[in-house]
Amino acid sequence: MPVTNYGVWKARAAGSIVESHADDRRSPHLSLYYHEDPNANPDFDPSLRDDNNNIPGFFRAAINIKSGHRQDSRLVYWVNGDFEQHRMAERLDNLPFGFRPLRGATDETRGLDYIRGNLFNTPSGRRLFHDLPGPDNDIIEVLQPEIDDIVEKQADIYLFGARFGSNDGIHDVHMNQGNARQWKNDDGVFQDGGLVIHRKDSNQWVGIFLAFASQAVHTDNRSGHAISSMTWDNFLLPDIIENAVVIKEAYVNPGPGQSRSVTLSNLMNRRVPLENWTIHSSAGGRQLLPLDYILAARGTELFEVPDCPLSTDGDIITLVNEEGLKVVGVSYNRTQGSRQGSPIVFR
Template sequence: MAVEKYGVLKGFAIESRMERDDNTPHYQVHMIDEEDTHYRIAVNVMSSSEESEVLYLVDEQFSAPKTSDLLALPYGFTVLGHENKETAIDYIRDELFNPAEMNPLPHDVTGPDNDLNDMLDKYIQKAIQEKAAVYIFGSRFGPEKQKDKIFGFQPTNGMHNVHMNQGNEDKPGREKDWAEDNGTWHDGALFIQFENYWVAVFLAFLSQSWCTDDKGYPTEQCDHKSAGIIY
């Protein structure tokens, strides 16, 4: 099926919140666009599977044709579909980075700069200070009438699924079947446009396979370091 309401949000980060004790913790970002529309970005920092650590890769000098597409985007949310597929992201087919360079990182470790919350906060705080444009790929939720549960703005509105959205195994009977989110060209990511350089953040779950068919379903179970991945 692929995640619903897939697209990219372009705006500015104004505050953030780390979650460490929740059962499904997220790194939360409060963003606004040029029309002062408010958004909450919920970034998974822990998986609900047995392999709880999340894979990550940060490219602090990101350079790819994709940045030209991003620069051309209007502020706010842009739906991505067949008519503008070239702007969408696919971790396996896009060749934006080498998956073998991804590493797992826990969401909560005592001390500074040593867990996924700390890593994300480092770049978001710099983006806030420098008023850098932030681009969030994922799926949109809202707007809904109630106040946002984290930042209190109303109506609640934002982005989630800011990670790879394919390669999920179909396991009948579990409370949430993540295989429903499988799809090609529907992956999430985070990009920050600083004055003279771009930073890109890519996230995936250890339980996801990197060998998928044209609908994003796993053809076999292979990890991010698999020789089957061509880069």
Template sequence: MPIEGYGLWKGTLKAWDIKDARTDPETPHGHIKFTDDSRRTLDCAINVKSSDIVTEVVYWKFRGPDNFFDPSHPIIAKLKGLSERRFYDADSPSDSRLGLRIDLLRDGFIDLKAGHIPPWNTPGVPNDDIVDFLQDFVLNGVAKKAEVYIFGQQYGSKNGLHQIHMVQGSFHNPEHPNWEEENGVHQDGGIFLHFPEEDKWEAFFIAFASQAWKTNDGTGYPDTTETLAQHILGGPPPIIPPVPGVINVKIHSALVNPVGPDNSPVLEMIRIRNTGDADVDLTGYVFENQNRANQPIAARGGGRPVVAVGKEVEFPAGACYLPNNRDGRILLKDARGTVIDMAQYRKAQASREGQWIVF
């Protein structure tokens, strides 16, 4: 169902506020402050983390010196034609004729495979996370008094915008049914900056890594079970029968909430099953959680971490701590960093102390 209040706001950049982006662990947002012809200070709230099991966002950035947004794209002609700095409602009779809508999967803005999936927040490490990248992009625009064009949905108060991300391809989530209900085409968010003195255009687009990379042309609902994260990272592989000479290992189950103190690297365990036709040495493989904390796989008691044909072996989660008070995700990566398998669990599953979750 298309979202109401979708459109474009043209204004002038004024400031960037990262307080919530750094301090809110559940639904962090960065905030762009801008003004329009009404001289009000307006707010644009940008998600920098998802509330889904896969918490990362994907971003695509078009910024100089060699990667400015293509000025010949049809959307730029439409933006240049806007003389007033105000909100343009894509559904209003006076504004809809301007065709001010964007679709990240259909308008040719982005190469999906070129998307980046950074961590949310790594304090003290410069230029390393999504907040850093957004801050650099926005503050450059603030310093140069750039014109800003933001696609998104008006707040209820109509003093700003949110939904500054891809608004399609969301799967069914019983805890957040509105995500699926908001799926639609030609209603995505995005940010364009124009630097009049140089006549250059920059752009920044965001999607959630848990959204589908392909959607229905009419509804915006997923047309594939593969997420953006899987499409970009190349994994996990589809479930297929064992092939001779091919490594077939997967995450079978996990003890997320062992009896005893929470977040114990000694007690939390992950079980790997070998469905192939040869023993597999997992030396160099790692477990990684939804916060990108990882743990090299090691056999308990020493020796090499070998999983025999048709067997299951348990390994400590270690630094890949498994949260039991919220949704979680486990990646199995090989020595080259390739995603071999992914397992996801819900908070309700993890709340049962001492029980293994089977995937």
């Protein structure tokens, strides 16, 4: 059966708490705390949080920032910065503060639908892991600044999802159809979760939408069940920003007893096959990585690159996958390249 207690909650954000990899490896959330009084600005004190992540005086939105799918824990993240152009914006603006149930066939009673609602530019989605080293490459670093901004600017927010049975918050703030078998019972149409923001000072409307990379792109018009095996992971173009495998360092000017090499690091919690991956230099050098090599989860490995000369005057090093698509690239200058016997470390 579809998710229960589905609807939209109009409110004002007050603060947030995000769970990192160290806090919760299995099912981390971003907790967004909010209230229903547009004329109030209550003090937000995260130290008052109880064992269930509740804070007295506030409602809580439990926003998933990692999938429970064993093979793919990534989320897909879309932003529509021109949501005022969607016909839903005017309807939302007229809603009173509080929770409104949504379960109907008309525009006024329907909820969000990622497949049928034309809510965003579908190919623009980014597949993001929960918590990775490096800037702007995981869901925390992408989502948290948006949340901080709506708190600071006292924006109106519209949370779509399923209200808790205790009525003190909302969850399922993500796509709720095309689920893998374990969550198939939650499937339905026009019941997807999401966050719509209205910044009153600039009259800007922004929609933020989250799905799991393992969810299906095509679903049945009545049940919301998957009708093809294509998932968001299959559908979206490769995103070179994710940097799941990165170039950690390189010896471009090796000293006595050293070899020219490039060191790769896997930032993910799963192994990555590197068969037919290659390392390139800007001058056309090309080093094929060892056949059948698999880079361990969170592993680091040094690869000698005798077939890929790296200039001491500065160069660009690019890692390319088996499909010929760029995974990551780094560059260095003449000063870095002239230091013999020391690796160039890339951040």
